[in-house]
Amino acid sequence: MGIDQVRQRRLSDGIIERLEAMILEGTLKAGERLPAERALAEQFGVSRPSLREAIQKLVAKGMLVSRQGGGNYVCHKLGSTFSDPLLALLESNPESQRDLLEFRHTLEASCAFYAAQRATEIDREQLKLAMDVLEDCYRRVDSVTREEEGVADANFHLAIAEASHNAVLLHTVRGLFDMLKRNMVVNIGGMHRHSVETRDKLIAQHRQLFQAIVKGQAEQARELASLHITYVQGVLDEARQTVQRTARAQRRNGL
Numbered sequence: 001m002g003i004d005q006v007r008q009r010r011l012s013d014g015i016i017e018r019l020e021a022m023i024l025e026g027t028l029k030a031g032e033r034l035p036a037e038r039a040l041a042e043q044f045g046v047s048r049p050s051l052r053e054a055i056q057k058l059v060a061k062g063m064l065v066s067r068q069g070g071g072n073y074v075c076h077k078l079g080s081t082f083s084d085p086l087l088a089l090l091e092s093n094p095e096s097q098r099d100l101l102e103f104r105h106t107l108e109a110s111c112a113f114y115a116a117q118r119a120t121e122i123d124r125e126q127l128k129l130a131m132d133v134l135e136d137c138y139r140r141v142d143s144v145t146r147e148e149e150g151v152a153d154a155n156f157h158l159a160i161a162e163a164s165h166n167a168v169l170l171h172t173v174r175g176l177f178d179m180l181k182r183n184m185v186v187n188i189g190g191m192h193r194h195s196v197e198t199r200d201k202l203i204a205q206h207r208q209l210f211q212a213i214v215k216g217q218a219e220q221a222r223e224l225a226s227l228h229i230t231y232v233q234g235v236l237d238e239a240r241q242t243v244q245r246t247a248r249a250q251r252r253n254g255l
Contacts, residue, residue, distance in 0.1 A: 012050050015050060019034075026170050037051055100179065101236075107169070109225040111173065112209060112213060112222050112224065115127075116212060116217055118165040120163075124214050131156060131207070135207075154180050156206065202228075205227070
């Protein structure tokens with residue numbers, strides 16, 4: 001009977017698995033620089049040659065990028081769900097903005113559901129920080145910019161995705177983060193033309209969603225996330241209709 005020899009596992013393979021797991025779980029983000037080799041080797045309890053071998057293999061796989069004299073980075077492309085030309089096309093098409101809201105409807109409801117089920121104490125602390133920043137934007141009605149509020153809004157929803165502990169959901173949100181952020185800026189611009197009541201409603205929705213996740217109320221969190229996007233869609237549709245009616249009235253009166 002022939003018996004195959006047992007292959008000794010290379011130390012670098014274990015390092016690769018560790019780094020890939022950190023990328024998958026979101027600990028290492030697209031474009032982020034890895035710690036210096038000496039520090040990373042000490043953290044993993046391995047030699048620098050073994051670490052260097054693992055990094056070279058991940059570079060060959062397209063997971064990492066090495067810059068001469070500049071360290072090692074997680075590849076930027078890992079954070080791109082769509083190509084840059086397609087992103088530009090989606091953002092320039094008004095119909096695609098509606099499509100993105102519909103996509104957010106499904107995506108964020110799922111993120112909220114799993115976040116309520118799985119959030120750790122650290123996740124809840126990060127959610128609280130994101131919520132505090134968003135509430136501060138709502139308080140500074142006269143001084144906050146659309147861009148600042150859009151970033152705060154996007155970061156809150158990103159924190160929910162991170163708390164979901166679902167790698168696919170997290171990387172989808174991260175891959176679309178820039179487009180989601182710009183979509184929120186556009187949405188905020190459309191909604192700011194409405195009353196203070198709209199802003200009060202939005203912050204109340206975010207607070208309720210935050211509380212449901214923190215309390216572990218998964219079904220309620222999913223429902224609140226869904227209702228939030230539905231509300232945003234309704235307000236923006238009303239804003240677009242108002243603009244169209246005003247334009248028609250101006251044309252009729254030769255203005």
